[in-house]
Amino acid sequence: xxxxxRMLASRFEPRAFLGTxxxxxxxxxxxxxxxxxxxxxxxxxxxxxxxxxxxRGVLAAAPRPPELSLPQxxxxxxxxxxxxxxxxxxxxxxxxxxxxGLGVDGVVFGVGCADPLYRRAVRVSMGHALLVPYAWSAxxxxxxxxxxxxxxxxxxMTPNPAAQTLAAAMxxxxxxxxxxxxxxxxxxxxxxxxxxxxxxxxIPMSRGTDSLNVATAAAMAFYERVRVAT
Numbered sequence: 001x002x003x004x005x006r007m008l009a010s011r012f013e014p015r016a017f018l019g020t021x022x023x024x025x026x027x028x029x030x031x032x033x034x035x036x037x038x039x040x041x042x043x044x045x046x047x048x049x050x051x052x053x054x055x056r057g058v059l060a061a062a063p064r065p066p067e068l069s070l071p072q073x074x075x076x077x078x079x080x081x082x083x084x085x086x087x088x089x090x091x092x093x094x095x096x097x098x099x100x101g102l103g104v105d106g107v108v109f110g111v112g113c114a115d116p117l118y119r120r121a122v123r124v125s126m127g128h129a130l131l132v133p134y135a136w137s138a139x140x141x142x143x144x145x146x147x148x149x150x151x152x153x154x155x156x157m158t159p160n161p162a163a164q165t166l167a168a169a170m171x172x173x174x175x176x177x178x179x180x181x182x183x184x185x186x187x188x189x190x191x192x193x194x195x196x197x198x199x200x201x202x203i204p205m206s207r208g209t210d211s212l213n214v215a216t217a218a219a220m221a222f223y224e225r226v227r228v229a230t
Contacts, residue, residue: 001026017061085112094124
C-alpha cells in the first residue's frame, strides 16, 4: 500500500486501481482528488489475475509521464547519485530507497542501467523510484561535464586502495554540490568514466573483502554526505 500512496504523491497520474475493500477503505484520504477508478476484487481473484500474492491487496497503473531532463533534476539539488551499468532491478530499487532516506536530491542514469519503473525496482524502492527525480544521460560520460558546469564535484567510487577515503573526500566538500558516481555490481565503473570524474574515493575494507554491494556502498556514501553536513 505504501507504494500506491507514494505514487499518489508523485508526478505519476494514476489510470486505475485494483484492490480489496479493506485497502479501498485505508486509502480513502489518499484517493481524494483522484478521478481514477478503483476496481474492487477479493484477494483470491487478485492472485488469480496477477499470478502471485505479492501485491499487498492493491495495485495501481499509471502512464509514463514525459522524462525529466538533466537540467531539471540538477536544478536546486545539492547531492545527486549517478549510476553507470546498474542493471539489477533490486539494486536499483535499493539505491532509490537509500537516496530518499539519506538526503539525495536526484538520480542520473548513465549507460547500461535498468528501468527504474520496472515493477520490481518500484517495489524494492518502496515507491521512492516514483518520488526521487531522475534523468537519463543523453551523452555518456560527456554529460558529467554538465554536472561540473552546474557546480557539482563528481566523486567516483572504487575499491582501489590508492583512492582517498570517502570520509576525507566528503569532509573536504561539505560546502560543495556533490555527485556520487557508482558502477555495476562486479565490474564497477569503467576506466573512461573514472577518468571523467573529479576524484576517486573508496570505502576502507577489511578481512580481504574488496568491495560491497552497489546499493550498500551507495548508502554509505549518502550517509557520509549527510553526516559531515550535520
